[in-house]
Amino acid sequence: MSSRKKVLLKVIILGDSGVGKTSLMNQYVNKKFSASYKATIGADFLTKEVLVDDRLVTMQIWDTAGQERFQSLGVAFYRGADCCVLVYDVNNQKSFDTLDSWRDEFLIQASPRDADSFPFVVIGNKIDVDDGKRQVPQKRAMTFCQSKGNLPYFETSAKEAINVEQAFEVIARHALAQEEAEEYTGDFGASTIVDIGADADRDGCAC
Amino acid sequence: MDLYSKTINLVVTPLKDISDSVNSTISNSAERTWKLVKGDDRATAESSVTTEEGSGGTADMAGTSETARALATAQDGAAGATEGSTSEHSGDGTDVETATSVPNNTQSRAEPEPVAGTEQEEDDSRTPRPQSPSQPSGVETAAGTSGEHIQITEDYFTRPSHLDLSGASTLKGADNGMLGPGSCPVTPSLERLQSKPTTALSLSQVHANSGAVSSGVSVIIPYTESSSIRSLVPTIDSGDNDVAGMLGEILNEDNVAFTAGYSQGWALSQQMEEEEELAEDSDDDWDESDNEDELTEDERIEKWRSRKKHFFILSSAGKPVYSRYGDEAVVSQFMGVIQTIISFFQEGSDPLKSFSAGKHRFTILQEGHLYLVAVSSLGETDTQLRTQLDMLYTQVLSTLTLTTVAKVFGERENFDLRRLLGGTEVFLDGLSDAMVRGEPNILLGSLECVKMRKHVREKINSILLKCRTNNLLYGLIIADGRLVSVIRPKRHSLHPPDLQLFISMLFSASTFKGGGEHWTPICLPKFNAKGFLHAYICFFQPEIALILISPTREAFFEMKEAKDNIIEQLDRAGSIPIIESAVKRGRYLASDLIEGTVIQHFLYKSKANVQFTMPSFDPHFSTQHARRRLMILYQRLHAAVHARNAHLKVHHSIRRRSVSLAWVTPTFELYCVAGAGTPRNVLAKHANMIVGWIKKEEERLFIVGGATF
Numbered sequence: 001m002s003s004r005k006k007v008l009l010k011v012i013i014l015g016d017s018g019v020g021k022t023s024l025m026n027q028y029v030n031k032k033f034s035a036s037y038k039a040t041i042g043a044d045f046l047t048k049e050v051l052v053d054d055r056l057v058t059m060q061i062w063d064t065a066g067q068e069r070f071q072s073l074g075v076a077f078y079r080g081a082d083c084c085v086l087v088y089d090v091n092n093q094k095s096f097d098t099l100d101s102w103r104d105e106f107l108i109q110a111s112p113r114d115a116d117s118f119p120f121v122v123i124g125n126k127i128d129v130d131d132g133k134r135q136v137p138q139k140r141a142m143t144f145c146q147s148k149g150n151l152p153y154f155e156t157s158a159k160e161a162i163n164v165e166q167a168f169e170v171i172a173r174h175a176l177a178q179e180e181a182e183e184y185t186g187d188f189g190a191s192t193i194v195d196i197g198a199d200a201d202r203d204g205c206a207c
Numbered sequence: 208m209d210l211y212s213k214t215i216n217l218v219v220t221p222l223k224d225i226s227d228s229v230n231s232t233i234s235n236s237a238e239r240t241w242k243l244v245k246g247d248d249r250a251t252a253e254s255s256v257t258t259e260e261g262s263g264g265t266a267d268m269a270g271t272s273e274t275a276r277a278l279a280t281a282q283d284g285a286a287g288a289t290e291g292s293t294s295e296h297s298g299d300g301t302d303v304e305t306a307t308s309v310p311n312n313t314q315s316r317a318e319p320e321p322v323a324g325t326e327q328e329e330d331d332s333r334t335p336r337p338q339s340p341s342q343p344s345g346v347e348t349a350a351g352t353s354g355e356h357i358q359i360t361e362d363y364f365t366r367p368s369h370l371d372l373s374g375a376s377t378l379k380g381a382d383n384g385m386l387g388p389g390s391c392p393v394t395p396s397l398e399r400l401q402s403k404p405t406t407a408l409s410l411s412q413v414h415a416n417s418g419a420v421s422s423g424v425s426v427i428i429p430y431t432e433s434s435s436i437r438s439l440v441p442t443i444d445s446g447d448n449d450v451a452g453m454l455g456e457i458l459n460e461d462n463v464a465f466t467a468g469y470s471q472g473w474a475l476s477q478q479m480e481e482e483e484e485l486a487e488d489s490d491d492d493w494d495e496s497d498n499e500d501e502l503t504e505d506e507r508i509e510k511w512r513s514r515k516k517h518f519f520i521l522s523s524a525g526k527p528v529y530s531r532y533g534d535e536a537v538v539s540q541f542m543g544v545i546q547t548i549i550s551f552f553q554e555g556s557d558p559l560k561s562f563s564a565g566k567h568r569f570t571i572l573q574e575g576h577l578y579l580v581a582v583s584s585l586g587e588t589d590t591q592l593r594t595q596l597d598m599l600y601t602q603v604l605s606t607l608t609l610t611t612v613a614k615v616f617g618e619r620e621n622f623d624l625r626r627l628l629g630g631t632e633v634f635l636d637g638l639s640d641a642m643v644r645g646e647p648n649i650l651l652g653s654l655e656c657v658k659m660r661k662h663v664r665e666k667i668n669s670i671l672l673k674c675r676t677n678n679l680l681y682g683l684i685i686a687d688g689r690l691v692s693v694i695r696p697k698r699h700s701l702h703p704p705d706l707q708l709f710i711s712m713l714f715s716a717s718t719f720k721g722g723g724e725h726w727t728p729i730c731l732p733k734f735n736a737k738g739f740l741h742a743y744i745c746f747f748q749p750e751i752a753l754i755l756i757s758p759t760r761e762a763f764f765e766m767k768e769a770k771d772n773i774i775e776q777l778d779r780a781g782s783i784p785i786i787e788s789a790v791k792r793g794r795y796l797a798s799d800l801i802e803g804t805v806i807q808h809f810l811y812k813s814k815a816n817v818q819f820t821m822p823s824f825d826p827h828f829s830t831q832h833a834r835r836r837l838m839i840l841y842q843r844l845h846a847a848v849h850a851r852n853a854h855l856k857v858h859h860s861i862r863r864r865s866v867s868l869a870w871v872t873p874t875f876e877l878y879c880v881a882g883a884g885t886p887r888n889v890l891a892k893h894a895n896m897i898v899g900w901i902k903k904e905e906e907r908l909f910i911v912g913g914a915t916f
Contacts (some may be wrong), residue, residue, distance in 0.1 A: 008526050008539060008623050045543035047536045060526070060539045077550060079525020080620035113619065179621060 006049075007057045009175040012078055012110075014102045015087035016065030016095040020125040023158035024087065025063050028168050033159050040065040043077065052172050059172055078110035083119045083175035085167075090124040090155065093135040099144065117181075119174035121152045123167055128157035244401040306780035366701070416441075511537055516643045517582040518599060520635075521546060522616065528577065528624045529599075529632060545580055549573070563587045572596040576616035577603065577624075585839060588846045591650070595642045598649060601704055601732045602638055602711075606631045637715025638708070645838025648707055650845055651812045653819045656690045657789050661906045667692045667782050668914035674772040675916060678762040680740060682773075683754040687790045688714045690818075691751075694914040702733035703817050709742075713752055719744050724770075726763045729756075743767065747774055748783065750790050794823040802902045807865075808837060808892050809879035811901050813909055819910045820901065827882075836864075837880065844869040844878045859887055868894055875901075 013021045022040050026032050029046045044063040049056060062077070078084075084106050088095040103120060112118040122145050124136065138155065145151040152174070154167035502510065509531040519538070520529040527544030530538045536691055549571060552559035561570040570592035572579040579596040587595075604612065615622045628635075642649060671682045671694045681701055684691040688710050695701050709731070714721050723746075728739040741768035743755040753773060755766040777783050797806050800822075807827040812819040828837045840862075848869045849857045858869040866885040870877045877898060881890050901908060 006535065008522060008535070008625075010526060010621060043543070043547055045540040047539045049536065058535050058539060060543060062525075062543060077547060080522065080526065080622075171852050179623070 007055070007176060007177070007179055008060055009057055009082045009172065009179055010060050010062065010080055011083045011085060011171060012062045012064065012081045012106070012176055013085045013087060014064055014106060015066055016089070016092070016098055016102075019066065019087050019089040019092065019095050020158045021066065021087050022063050024123065024125060024156065024164060024167075025061055027158040027161055027164045029061070031161070033161070035159070048171050050169070052169075052176050055176070057172060057176055059168075059175070078106055081110055081112075082178045083121065083171050084110075084119050085123060085171055086151075087123045087125055089126050090134070090136045090141075091126055091129050091133045096124075096136045096141065096144075100148075103148065103193075114181075116149065119178050120148070121154070121167065121171050121174060124155045125158055127155045127162065128160045209291075217525065248596075294608075295339055300598060439586050440906075459833065481798075507534070508537055515584050516644070517580075518596070518635075518639045519545065519578075519580040519582070520599060520603065521578050521580070522620075522622065522624060523576045523578060524620050526621070526623055527823065528603075528628065529635050531636060531643075546578065549578055561592075568592065570596065572600065574600050575613060576620070577612065585645075585842075588850075590849070590851075591842060594652065598638055598642070598708065599635060599702065601633055602631075603628065604732040604736050605705075605708055605712075605730045606634075608730045609732065610738065633716045633718065634712050638711050641711060641715060645835060645842060647810050647819060647821060647838070647841065648710075649811060650838070650842060651819045652703060653812050653817045654690055654703055654706055655688075655819055655821070656908065656910050657686050657786065658795065658820070658904075658907050659691070659698060659785065659789050663782065663785055664692060664910070666780055667777065667786075668694060670773060670776045670780065670782070672914055672916055674776065674846055676747075676762075676765050676769045678757045678759045678765055679769065681754075681756040682757055682785070683709075684751065685710055685713065685754065686748075686786050690910060691786055692914070693910060694916060697915045699734070702731070705731040706731045706766055709754070713744065713754075719752070720746055721863040722746055724767065726766075728760070743770065745770055748787060752784055791827075794821065796825065797822040801893055801896050804893050804896075805881040805885045805889055806879045807881055809877060809894075809897060810841060811878075812876040813901075813905070814874055816878070816909045816911060818909045840867060840880060841878050842866060848876070859890075866890055870894060 013025060015021050017039060018037065022038075022044060023033060025044070025046055026034070029048045040063060040207040043065065046061045046063065048059045048061065050059060051057075057058050062081075064077070084103075086102055088099055090096075099122065106120075107115050107118070110118075122141065124138075124141050127134075141155075142153055152170050154163050154170070156163040156167055158164060242330055294433065322791055330704065414631060514532055516528075518531050519527070519542065521527050521542045524548070525543045527535065527538050527542045533541075549559055558573055559571055561568065563569065566584040568581075568583050568587065570581045570583075570589050572593055577600065579600055581592040581596050583592060611627070612624070615624070615627070634876075638751075648655060663705075667684060671684070671692060675682060675694065680696065682692075682694040683706075700810070709729070719725050724740075727742050727744065727746040729742045730736065730739050734740075739760075740756050740758055741760055741762065743757070743763065744752060745754075746752045747770075753770055774783075797804055797808060799804055808822060808824065812822045824834055824837070828834045844858060844860065844867055847860075848855050849872045856871050860867045860869075862883070864883050865880050866883060866887070867878070867880045868890055875898070877894060879890070879894050905911065
């Protein structure tokens with residue numbers, strides 16, 4: 001059943017404003033990078049088809065606005081996601097510190113069935129900026145990811161297209177695994193029995 | 208959120224105000240920017256940001272945004288109200304629409320009186336009559352007493368600014384002399400008033416090229432570039448124009464002299480009808496071919512955007528479930544946008560039901576974890592669109608049952624429902640196409656029967672009854688999409704939507720056609736949405752199917768045997784050739800009923816039987832094209848007499864190409880269409896004759912009572 005149809009995966013990208021969520025998405029989908037900063041208002045959507053182990057899947061990427069004032073979009077927004085990508089800027093300590101609250105926010109809003117196994121992927125972006133400005137050492141980021149249940153971690157540069165492709169491949173893989181976690185069994189048994197005797201005539205529409 | 212509904216609906220009592228405001232609004236629309244106010248701080252914050260960004264990133268996908276005028280309303284509750292009161296003066300225009308508002312009680316006997324009344328009134332328009340449509344006082348009273356809400360839709364504001372005033376005089380000349388300064392029976396106005404009732408006021412020039420500040424939803428179908436929600440969330444700006452001010456502006460619009468506005472209105476409305484017809488005429492938009500292979504990506508998207516009507520089904524997570532057109536890449540972005548717009552309004556118990564952008568009406572039906580969305584530029588009302596969405600939802604349930612849908616989404620919100628629906632898209636396609644084309648059965652919510660002699664039908668019924676077996680629930684013979692015979696248990700009725708669905712599945716897809724036997728689980732949601740019944744389907748003649756429905760999964764052989772018996776007996780009784788020839792003959796012609804009738808086509812719905820009858824589309828509407836125009840006209844007539852709170856019983860509409868009449872009584876609905884220039888009294892007379900004929904032929908045209916066991 002699973003190989004019959006292309007799977008659609010909903011991927012949500014979260015993180016503080018200015019960490020490069022939109023740039024990562026654009027680099028990945030359109031292979032483009034723009035140096036000018038344009039805040040995302042509300043949410044952006046992009047779609048990309050990828051091959052994961054010979055399976056064609058469609059990634060429906062939901063890019064969100066980092067600004068706090070848009071977070072109210074979240075309530076219904078996060079629901080039914082297959083993977084959540086947490087992005088921070090390696091040159092910005094605060095954006096790293098808030099990762100945890102982004103993760104909590106997501107878990108509360110999306111309330112996935114099994115919060116512990118829900119796939120998150122962490123991305124430290126902007127590694128192209130020169131080393132002197134780096135505020136979050138790789139080690140600290142790795143430690144954080146490990147403490148949250150061994151989250152996959154990538155350091156990327158949307159500008160230089162470093163590691164972006166790889167990160168999204170892992171994202172797609174995890175999302176697919178999540179989507180297929182509990183394959184619907186096709187159990188129609190429960191709904192097949194119609195007791196016509198008990199079903200009283202409900203109205204008088206006569207044909 | 209409440210504020211929307213309160214503010215959006217303008218309450219206008221005197222008729223004059225309506226036309227004044229409409230006219231003046233038209234002339235002033237270009238410079239004006241009005242905004243919706245929502246009593247919600249958060250929303251306000253968002254919208255103001257939108258304003259700043261309005262001309263930025265959205266421009267690249269702004270194909271439609273220049274013209275997109277936005278309006279949003281979370282409520283269609285008051286919508287219907289408009290239609291009743293405005294239909295009298297709203298004809299699309301061109302011309303004259305009159306309506307007689309007759310209280311129910313005088314009508315209880317149904318039939319001819321009201322129409323006769325209309326005739327008289329016309330003949331004798333100088334005598335004051337309280338209900339005469341040609342009396343200004345009459346009209347004002349009608350509008351006044353029903354105290355309706357007038358809702359302004361954005362369409363007013365998309366009128367071209369170059370008014371062709373010369374059109375006014377020609378039009379006046381052509382209006383049957385019913386118009387005079389003193390008698391203004393009809394206020395020129397715009398049909399949008401009746402056909403697109405729900406409304407909001409968001410009249411801004413929307414961003415993009417104008418660079419102007421934007422407010423409102425510019426619904427731009429996203430493509431190629433990332434689509435940003437910024438342009439899609441209905442924007443609310445608490446700017447300096449608060450709603451009260453804005454309404455005041457409409458109501459107190461500096462008085463364009465009534466008469467001046469009047470002729471201007473005529474010119475405009477004529478132009479509108481022409482435009483509308485042009486739009487209807489452009490055949491390329493109607494191209495339904497699915498052959499998109501040789502098109503480039505951009506061409507495909509362009510084509511997708513140019514469709515006149517879209518149906519979408521998505522999950523509450525924003526994952527696509529079904530779309531009539533477009534490949535997944537195009538559709539899945541759009542689904543995200545739609546999901547976000549819907550969820551934006553979801554807090555509280557005031558869900559988004561519909562909104563408009565430019566010429567497109569977006570109507571949303573939320574059913575549990577499924578969102579169904581219709582996007583149409585054909586001018587249907589929300590109610591009509593919602594009925595169509597409900598048909599699609601019913602189709603989904605008939606494949607999966609409500610139990611299954613609730614279960615899979617209850618367990619996993621990210622479920623991709625396409626996996627379970629796989630293979631049945633062809634039925635959804637068939638249904639969608641029928642609804643794009645416009646089908647009388649869906650419009651009227653009723654079924655059509657094959658016309659045949661009473662004793663022939665009774666014979667068929669009795670054979671079905673005689674051959675029925677223990678596990679049979681329903682037995683049906685359906686020919687060419689029309690009912691021949693139905694048998695059912697006394698305590699179970701068969702619901703029209705279930706049957707419509709069934710008929711659509713049988714006849715719009717090739718799955719079941721072409722002989723052979725089929726045994727398929729099917730849920731008839733209006734009968735019982737929770738479980739499956741099992742249907743034995745056999746096309747024993749190319750266009751004639753026998754359907755035996757059983758609640759028992761194991762009843763295949765039992766049904767098969769019953770079918771063999773039935774066919775044998777039908778054969779012996781000579782019924783099969785009769786059905787065949789009835790199918791071959793097609794529907795009767797309107798001119799068969801009344802020789803040389805002016806009526807080119809009509810729909811007659813018998814309310815008690817939940818069935819309708821109509822003549823052949825030939826000779827006047829034999830092309831696809833003409834049929835579509837006819838169906839759009841019917842849909843408008845239907846909207847006019849079905850507006851909530853409409854007290855309209857007779858609705859007479861004169862347009863450039865046709866004259867039509869809608870007539871509603873407690874027992875039937877009649878819609879008929881005659882050629883342009885047909886005098887009202889002649890049309891009314893022939894309508895009466897049709898009603899008389901149908902009464903006489905009732906037992907041949909309809910299945911009355913039905914065979915029960």
